[in-house]
Amino acid sequence: MNETADASASRVPLSVRLGNFFFRYRNGLFPVLFVVLAVTVPPARLGGDPRLDLAGVTAGVLLALAGEVVRCATIGLVYIKRGGKKRRIYAADLVTEGIYAHTRNPMYLGNLLIAAGACLAYGSPWVILGAFPFFLLVYLSITRAEEHYLRGRFGPGYEAYCRDVNRFWPRLRGLGRTLAQHRFDWKRVVNKEYGTLFQLSSGLYVLLLYKYYRLYAPSPVPERPGLLAVPFLAFLAFFGVARWMKKTGRV
Numbered sequence: 727m728n729e730t731a732d733a734s735a736s737r738v739p740l741s742v743r744l745g746n747f748f749f750r751y752r753n754g755l756f757p758v759l760f761v762v763l764a765v766t767v768p769p770a771r772l773g774g775d776p777r778l779d780l781a782g783v784t785a786g787v788l789l790a791l792a793g794e795v796v797r798c799a800t801i802g803l804v805y806i807k808r809g810g811k812k813r814r815i816y817a818a819d820l821v822t823e824g825i826y827a828h829t830r831n832p833m834y835l836g837n838l839l840i841a842a843g844a845c846l847a848y849g850s851p852w853v854i855l856g857a858f859p860f861f862l863l864v865y866l867s868i869t870r871a872e873e874h875y876l877r878g879r880f881g882p883g884y885e886a887y888c889r890d891v892n893r894f895w896p897r898l899r900g901l902g903r904t905l906a907q908h909r910f911d912w913k914r915v916v917n918k919e920y921g922t923l924f925q926l927s928s929g930l931y932v933l934l935l936y937k938y939y940r941l942y943a944p945s946p947v948p949e950r951p952g953l954l955a956v957p958f959l960a961f962l963a964f965f966g967v968a969r970w971m972k973k974t975g976r977v
């Protein structure tokens with residue numbers, strides 16, 4: 727029996743096995759990676775030019791916010807549970823409506839936009855050329871693993887879906903009709919996404935502060951640290967209220 731299992735496992739493509747690994751440990755992997763990058767790789771002026779760096783920071787923040795908009799739109803229109811089951815890939819239904827009618831992996835597309843934006847805003851070529859390709863590898867591998875699972879579970883129906891909708895690149899045709907056909911459920915967005923919204927807003931804020939005081943401020947020590955804490959306290963208040971609303975059944 728062990729030989730049969732080993733033979734079956736060996737027939738699974740490496741990208742699928744890698745995707746299953748990343749899916750299983752992604753929640754712990756990414757925070758560790760962010761901390762390691764912050765400690766070992768200092769932020770930099772994009773291209774060594776302050777004006778170009780300002781443009782890069784602005785574009786990076788907008789790109790990250792666009793990624794979060796994609797995530798919120800996906801959850802608010804038609805939600806699909808892709809968190810897995812017991813840290814393994816699992817799907818009860820094949821969902822092809824809402825944003826899923828335009829891209830097969832809108833949540834991962836949103837994550838990649840967020841990662842690309844954060845790397846661009848950080849400015850370091852080591853992060854842009856090293857960290858982002860790693861994020862791309864992670865999400866491509868997870869996507870391949872999910873596709874392998876979904877083909878086995880839903881067969882021809884999933885194959886037809888793959889022929890009609892791109893893996894990542896969104897099909898904009900018919901998007902207006904999709905938005906008109908579905909009621910946006912903001913309560914579901916708060917319920918499912920408040921943690922990510924808090925992490926993104928506070929993470930970008932800390933990234934920008936860290937970069938500013940490393941590269942641009944006349945002193946690396948803030949003159950009024952209490953004032954700098956105000957936005958973070960606002961983010962924390964949002965997190966607390968959203969979590970209270972979820973726990974009390976209000977969303």
